[in-house]
Structures are given as structure tokens and as C-alpha cells.
Amino acid sequence: xxxxxxxxxxxxxxxxxxxxxxxxxxxxxxxxxxxxxxxxxxxxxxxxxxxxxxxxxxxxxxxxxxxxxxxxxxxxxxxxxxxxxxxxxxxxxxxxxxxxxxxxxxxxxxxxxxxxxxxxxxxxxxxxxxxxxxxxxxxxxxxxxxxxxxxxxxxxxxxxxxxxxxxxxxxxxxxxxxxxxxxxxxxxxxxxxxxxxxxxxxxxxxxxxxxxxxxxxxxxxxxxxxxxxxxxxxxxxxxxxxxxxxxxxxxxxxxxxxxxxxxxxxxxxxxxxxxxxxxxxxxxxxxxxxxxxxxxxxxxxxxxxxxxxxxxxxxxxxxxxxxxxxxxxxxxxxxxxxxxxxxxxxxxxxxxxxxxxxxxxxxxxxxxxxxxx
Numbered sequence: 126x127x128x129x130x131x132x133x134x135x136x137x138x139x140x141x142x143x144x145x146x147x148x149x150x151x152x153x154x155x156x157x158x159x160x161x162x163x164x165x166x167x168x169x170x171x172x173x174x175x176x177x178x179x180x181x182x183x184x185x186x187x188x189x190x191x192x193x194x195x196x197x198x199x200x201x202x203x204x205x206x207x208x209x210x211x212x213x214x215x216x217x218x219x220x221x222x223x224x225x226x227x228x229x230x231x232x233x234x235x236x237x238x239x240x241x242x243x244x245x246x247x248x249x250x251x252x253x254x255x256x257x258x259x260x261x262x263x264x265x266x267x268x269x270x271x272x273x274x275x276x277x278x279x280x281x282x283x284x285x286x287x288x289x290x291x292x293x294x295x296x297x298x299x300x301x302x303x304x305x306x307x308x309x310x311x312x313x314x315x316x317x318x319x320x321x322x323x324x325x326x327x328x329x330x331x332x333x334x335x336x337x338x339x340x341x342x343x344x345x346x347x348x349x350x351x352x353x354x355x356x357x358x359x360x361x362x363x364x365x366x367x368x369x370x371x372x373x374x375x376x377x378x379x380x381x382x383x384x385x386x387x388x389x390x391x392x393x394x395x396x397x398x399x400x401x402x403x404x405x406x407x408x409x410x411x412x413x414x415x416x417x418x419x420x421x422x423x424x425x426x427x428x429x430x431x432x433x434x435x436x437x438x439x440x441x442x443x444x445x446x447x448x449x450x451x452x453x454x455x456x457x458x459x460x461x462x463x464x465x466x467x468x469x470x471x472x473x474x475x476x477x478x479x480x481x482x483x484x485x486x487x488x489x490x491x492x493x494x495x496x497x498x
Contacts, residue, residue, distance in 0.1 A: 136169035143207040146214050151239050168203035171196035190293040194480050201479025202253045208444055209249050256481030263305050264474050264487035274497040275410045277383035283311035284490035286435025287473025289322040290331050299334040306338055313342040317435040318349025318416025325363045336367055342379050344369040347388035349416040374398045376405055384494060385409035392420050399427040418453045418470055425465050432468045439472030439485030
């Protein structure tokens with residue numbers, strides 16, 4: 126309940142911040158103003174209505190999926206529109222003020238503002254559609270190579286995060302991801318949390334597709350925060366039943382490679398113990414899986430060589446990447462060098478909420494580890 130109250134307050138504030146530059150200062154018809162407020166209200170609150178509708182009623186899955194995607198798309202469009210309007214008007218007023226009104230059209234002229242608003246809304250709509258396209262295409266492969274004298278032979282590791290599989294995710298979509306993963310032909314696959322974002326029994330068809338992942342040296346997994354919302358123990362049991370190595374403050378060696386993979390659960394639902402997770406490593410190259418990057422401060426004394434994370438989605442929708450960076454120890458995506466370890470953060474495979482990605486394309490990480498020459 127507290128979440129929905131906070132969300133409602135934020136949504137109302139966002140509606141006001143969007144409506145004011147659109148119709149608050151324009152001399153337009155009253156019905157247009159009402160229509161704008163109604164549209165923004167629907168866009169921001171439709172996800173709440175849709176979620177409760179699905180939970181409380183026996184709704185057709187296909188109908189729910191289509192309706193939910195439209196609702197979340199409208200929310201994403203409304204968010205992006207608000208941010209672009211705020212940035213646009215801040216720049217407009219700044220330039221106008223310092224040019225003394227000579228170098229740019231005044232933001233006070235009703236007819237000019239109305240025309241610019243139409244252009245802005247149209248531009249944001251098409252950018253949002255492009256964001257849907259980016260979110261639905263296969264993730265990019267980001268390649269990193271590391272060498273170390275403890276590594277005994279070359280090994281390819283595929284790192285995937287944030288699939289966010291829900292009942293809205295078509296099994297064919299999961300099938301296409303699995304096909305894509307298998308085409309990379311990695312020796313092992315490392316899942317860094319938020320693979321599932323629903324109850325295990327509601328996405329059985331999707332989970333069946335995950336069984337088809339091929340990784341001769343094993344599949345390794347740690348909990349993300351979204352699995353903890355739907356009984357994390359059931360998720361760990363489900364993935365263990367697939368033959369995956371579930372790492373929960375624990376670790377295991379990849380046979381005959383000199384590589385040790387350790388894993389931590391989500392730190393907001395469980396206590397994390399980095400030292401315990403790496404205690405069985407014996408002069409091996411240590412990789413630590415942690416869904417959330419913020420545990421970076423806890424690895425200083427654990428001699429971790431490489432930490433792999435997800436969670437951030439790279440911000441998912443610009444300009445959220447700025448806020449995401451602030452909330453994740455200054456990291457949002459890519460490779461970061463710290464005094465005591467290296468960190469790679471994946472933007473993830475899927476998305477959460479609005480079915481779009483803008484300025485933050487999805488990715489998987491391909492690690493190639495090799496003996497030091």
C-alpha cells in the first residue's frame with residue numbers, strides 16, 4: 126500500500142509538471158486542457174489499474190498482455206514527454222534570457238508555444254516507438270578479454286542479466302533469447318539476477334524454454350531483487366531443478382580452468398557474505414556475481430578479481446541513466462576499474478515497466494578468460 130501511495134503522489138506531480146508547459150500557459154480551448162489532463166492521468170495510472178485488474182479477475186492472458194503493454198507504453202511516453210518538456214523549457218528560457226530576446230523566439234508567445242508543443246509531442250511519440258524497437262531486438266554482445274597466470278585454459282563466459290520474464294513475456298520471446306545465447310557457444314553461462322519477475326508457476330512455459338540453454342561447463346545463477354518479490358526460495362529451487370548452479374553466499378570452481386565463480390543473493394532481502402562466498406577458492410581467478418552493484422564496498426578484503434552485476438538497465442530510458450548512476454555507487458553500465466577489483470555492469474536483456482529502451486540498449490557480456498602469456 127505504501128508503494129502505491131508514494132507512486133500516486135509522484136504521478137500527480139508528474140502530471141502537473143507535464144500539463145503546465147503543454148496547456149497551462151497557452152490560450153487554448155478548455156476541452157483541450159481537460160483532454161490533456163485526462164490523457165496524462167490515464168498514462169500514469171493505467172499500470173496500477175491493469176495490475177489490479179489482472180490480480181483480482183480471471184483475465185485472458187493474451188488480453189492482459191496486450192493491455193498491459195499499451196498501458197506501460199503510455200507511462201513511458203508520459204515520463205519521457207515530461208523530461209523533454211522540462212529540459213526544453215529550461216534551455217529555451219536560459220537562451221532567451223541571455224540573448225535579451227534577440228536571438229531566439231520568445232517562449233511567451235502563445236502561437237509559438239502551441240506549435241512547439243505539437244512538434245515536441247510528435248517527436249517524443251516517435252522516439253518512444255523507436256524505444257520499443259530497441260527494447261524488443263536481440264541484445265548487443267559486449268566483449269571483454271582478461272588474462273591471468275592462475276587461469277589454466279581459455280574459457281568463454283556468457284553473462285546475462287535482467288531478462289524480467291513475466292506472464293506477459295511470450296514463450297517464443299524466451300525461445301529466441303535461448304537460441305541467441307546458444308549461437309554464442311559459450312563454455313558457461315552466468316545469470317546475474319532478475320531472470321524471473323513473476324511467480325514460478327505462472328510462467329512454466331517460459332521456464333521450459335530456459336532448459337534448452339547449452340553450456341558444457343555449467344550455468345550459474347544468483348537472485349535479483351525482483352525474484353525476491355515472488356518467493357526467492359521457490360526461484361532458487363526452480364533453477365536448481367534445471368541443473369543450474371545456484372550461488373547463495375557460496376562459490377564453485379569451473380572444472381580444470383583455474384576460474385572460481387562466487388555469488389551473492391540480493392542484499393535487500395538477505396545478508397550477504399562475500400568472504401564466505403569465496404572461502405573455497407584455491408589460487409584461482411575469482412569472479413563474483415552480484416545483481417546489485419552497491420555491494421562493491423563489501424568486496425575490498427575478499428580478493429575478488431572481477432565483479433559482475435546487472436540491475437541498472439543502463440537507466441533504460443534517458444535521462445534516467447543520470448539518476449541510476451547516483452543510486453549505484455557511480456556505476457551504470459560497462460567496465461569500471463576500482464582499486465581492489467574490476468566491475469562490469471550489464472544493461473540487461475529485457476526491460477522493466479515501459480516496454481522501451483532509449484539511450485540504453487540491451488546487452489549480454491561475453492568474457493574471454495585466458496592464461497597470461
